[in-house]
Amino acid sequence: MYSLHPAHRKNVTKMQSVFQTAISGILYLVCILISACAGSGSSGFDARAKAEQNAIAKVTKEGGCVDVENTVICAPGVNLANVSGINSDFLVSENAARLSIEPVSGARVSCLKNSDLQVCQIMVSVVPSDFAEGTQFFVSAHFKDTISWSNPIVLRPISSPGSSLSAVLTLETGSIMESSGFQIAVLVYGENVLLPENQGEVPLLADFFPELVYAVAAIEVEIVPNP
Amino acid sequence: MDQKATPFKGIKDIFYQTRVLMGREYTLKRFASEILGGRVEAVMLSYIEKGKRFPTEALVRRLAQVRREMPETLLVFLWRDRMLYAFSRELHKAIKGEDQASIKGLEQAEVAALISRAIAALPDDGTWIPLTRWQADLNRSILSLGANRPSGLLTTVMDILKTQGLIEEAEGKVRRLGGHYIAESPDEKHALAVEFCGIFTKGLLGKVVLKEQKTYLRNHYLQIPEDQIAAFYQKLNAAVNQLTTEFASEEGEAGKFLNVLITSSPS
Incomplete structure (x- = not known):
């Protein structure tokens, strides 16, 4: 010692x-x-996810489109004329192509819950105008504070071709308990391109390789029993 | 001594703190010759206190005797600093393609650690609090880094949080807009990676060497279909978010700052 x-x-x-x-x-x-x-808080390296979220926030607030490293994210209803970075193959007229989405940003929607399952469902409908024949539309959802976009599902015609398209989004009610704010992305694909079917959940919209994305944000979900 | 009080304490801080607490009359020269028994020159002790040189293990053991502590409680700081230094150097090459050996990487990691403190010092629910109170809280963390800390840390941290849109400041008040800091530039990635390494090595050495009971260290593993990995990560993230929010101290409640570092990667 x-x-x-x-x-x-x-x-x-x-x-x-x-x-x-x-x-x-x-x-x-x-x-x-x-x-x-x-x-509490967290830190990490997933900068691309933040760039996409910033783009969604910007188009939701200001309209227009934002190009995030070759993924163009637009607000619904935006006129695609003079928007750079968009593949024009799926546009009939560059001056008129547009798309609307229901529900809209900031909307409060009811999610119908099946009593036997831990899921609820909401309807998403879109009305595309002046997109080329064969253009395909998918929808994906993203909950605030989670890291993944859901597996995209195809939007199908409600009645006849040329009218509105719709899809039923199935949401896990566990996620809704944690946060009721969520986002919807409509992914646009031309003909003869790789589609995101059965791709599973991914952290980035870019992982679905869409040619164009329409995004709505700050949607509040309220779970209601399915009568 | 409670070393958990500071965001990122290293062996340099232990040497500096010990000398300062002995009194103003203990200059570098006197401390080196009288207390450390002449085992180190005053110039070298100065380098050690500034983090420019590592002390020998023998010198750390001597300091532990002076402080009447078990040598391992101080040696873990030396071992962790060496690991971080080596990791920082290799990471610098990996991220920037440059071979740069310096203490700057460790200083940047202190900034990354302070960002966590700054975010956690704001209410989760986005409530406004007085800016001066939040800055005072942050300043306490900065002051605890010791006299050799980099200058302008408060401004640096606030600028990063504002640039990332994580805080909002208005009329002398501040609130959080987000709780997830993302390292974007190569420097930020390097700093955050070194901080992550610091958290891991602290936990590893604490558990294995010091046998700390308040450190959780466990590897969970599973076989999983590849297409389920993203869903697994989503649920893991949601579960941890829910836990950290549930257990975070209410404003005014006492508690410890707890880091929970999670990594998962398929083999």
Whole structure:
């Protein structure tokens, strides 16, 4: 065991006293320090997901389109004329192509819950105008605070070709309990391109390789029993 | 000594803190010769306190004797710093393609750690709180980094949070708009990666060497169909979000700052 020179013992004793005082002081500081903590958070590297979310927030607020590293994200109803980065093969007329989505951004929708299953369903409908024949539309959903977009499902004609298209989105009620805010993305594909069927959930819209995305955001879901 | 009080304490801080707590009369020269028994030159001790050189294990053991602590409680700081230094250097090559050995990476990791503190110091529900109170909280974390901390940390952290749209400031108040910080630039990625490494090595050394009971360290594994991995990650993320929100201290409640580092990757 090491022993200090007698001349230093007094200093060490003093130091121990100082340390004891310091421990009390630091513990006090810790209490002050952490008493301010009122929340939680996280950090990570998924910058592309943030860029997509920023784009959705921007088009929801300001309209128009945003190009996120070759994935063009637009607000519903936007006129595609002069929007760069869009494949024009699926546009009949560059001046007139547009699409509307129901529900709209900020809407509150009812999600019909089946009593036997932990899921509920909502209807999504779109009305495309002046898209080329063969253009295909899929819909995917994303809950706030989760990291994935749901497996896209195809939007089919409600009645006859050329009119509105619709799909029933099935949502897990567990996710809705955690957060009622969610987003919808309508993915547009031309003819003879790779479609996102059975691709599963992915963190990025870009992972579905759409040629164009229409997004609506800040939709509030309310679960209601299916009569 | 409670080392958990600071966001990112290293062996340099232990040396500096010990000398300062002994009193103003203990200059580098006197501390090196009288307390450390002349085992280190004053110039080298200065480098150690600034984090520019690592002390030897023998010197750390000597310091532990002076402080009447078990050597392992201080050696883990040295071991972690060495691991982080090596990791930071290799990561710098991987991210930037440059071979750069410096302590800057560790200083940047302190910024990443402070960002976590800054976010956690704001209410989860987005309630406005006085800006001065939040800045005072953040300043306490910054001050605890010691005298050799980089300058301008408060401004740096606030600028990053504003740029990322995570906080909003108006009329002398501040609130959080988001709770997830994303490292974007190569420097930010490097800093965050070193912070993650620091969290992991602290947990690993704490559990394996110090046998800390308050550290959770476990590898969970499973066979999973490849197309279910994204769904698994989504539910994992949702479950952890729910847990951290549920257990986070209410404003004014005491508690510890708990890091929960999760990594999962298919083999």
